[in-house]
Amino acid sequence: MSDDEQRSRGADETAEKRAKDAAEVEQGHRPDALILHEIIRREGEEELRRTTLALALSAFAAGLTMGFSLIVPGVLKGHLPHEPWAELVLSMGYSIGFLIVVLGRQQLFTENTVTPILPLLNERTLGSLARVARLWSIVLVGNILATFVIASVLAHTDAFQPEVRKAFAEISRHTIEDPFWTTVIKAVFAGWLIALMVWILPATGSAAPFIIILMTWLVSMCGLAHIVAGSVDAFYLVATGEIGMGAYLTGFFAPTLIGNVLGGVTLVSVLNFGQVVPDLEGQKRSGV
Template identity: 40%
Template sequence: MAEKSSKEGKKEPKDEVKAAQDGDGSPKSQDPAPGSGLSRKEKQQVREGVRHRPAVVYEIIRVQGEIELRRPVSALWWSGVAAGISIGFSFLTEAALAAALPASEWTSIIAKLGYAVGFLIVILGHQQLFTENVLTAVLPVMARKQVHWLLKMLRLWGIVLAANIAGCAIFALALAYLPITPTHVDAALSEIVDTVMRNTPAEMFAKGIGAGWLIAALVWILSSTEHVEFIVIGLLTYLIALFGFTHIVAGSVEALYGVFTGSVGLEPAVFRFFLPTLGGNVFGGTVLFSVLSYAQVREEIYAEP
């Protein structure tokens, strides 16, 4: 009996660690001290105010990624087409602001605020955007390390990218052939296209890395914060326009508009803009941001519980 009592009274190391953690695996040290004098409501506010650990944010995005990887083709396709159309409003709003503002050194700085509009519609509307999926879809693959999940990721990327470009083409066709915009806005649209297409393929790739990193950072931040989505999306996507970075989906509306209006040839649109920018976005969002994000949480996630 004494031996049995001794075994029952002895805690396993795993039990001690588990007892020292909350339900989400975070240390209980985030609880207020017993003698802090705070009310129950105030103690709850303290718990809610503690920032998520990087490992928790990683798991949130990974789970979201697995949900996306399991979605049916039709759902991905139509959501992706909607995103391609919605992102066109970044191009149109920037041009409309540039046309409406007086000529000045600061005109382009203010006009680039319009670039955030399409991203706000897409992200807040939960539409499928390729560059978002670069991060969310790759984390499950890195965690599972199975060919099955890699094929799921490639399937998702292919469907969403094709759907996004189809939506971009619809929007660009409407701008080019329907009487939607006045002449002075048409001139601003063409100026934006000319500015983008002045980049060499190497510049498209390098600037695409910056855009890929910022969109991946945007996904990471939105998964760890609440009630500031509008500000975060607006700020980080504005930076893409301000720095002249290239985004495969938003930029495709611009390139396709140039093709439909005759100012850009199909070959430069594909080989100067599309392929280098796609490579840069994937590299910035996957090879850099995703790998580094995984590296910082790998030991925490796979540590012995």
């Protein structure tokens, strides 16, 4: 082989190695905010295009599944000793419902404070607003109806032992014990955490289950208010006759809905959208 051929072959091998190295760096590179925004925006567009029946069934399934965020802590509370460390374990059980819902791609209202909002922020028209309102209405109604069903089943059947049903009631009482504005503030933080979870999930890969458990465990451990998981608790008390529907609506539903929406939309969707606006405008100007 001549010297020219050796140099040419060496140059080809060097270029190939550089390309391989660049691919490995790109694969290992953490996605930036613009990439995360685009992934979530596309997911939001897909959700906004789904049929009413598909959304309703998915939302109803999610509400039923969230029953496990009462069932698992209740079973644990009924069997664990009354020790300070037991509360941390109970809080971990709260995450099970969220884990199934998110990995199963079921429609959960607090997730929808992020995904459909990004398409709305990109296309700020009445038509886009109407599509988001339609999605929110279907998902929220489906979630809440399902939580009433699962809570009624837990309250009126002997599927669980008396000590477990007693634990259900004890856990549920904590959901409605705070004044209106305290619940709003707690719900803001819960909406913030859940929306942050949705924002960072595309960057987590195989670590997604750990992130879901971590973020939702924080919601429970800090005693925050989540509109769907908390509705299972509150409806359990309604079903057993401990509180009335009015107490649920004014003492839990209204303040929690306000707080979750404020936390998810304002603190995550709008602020995270704001950080990518300059890049989006730069792409539009360059024709990308």
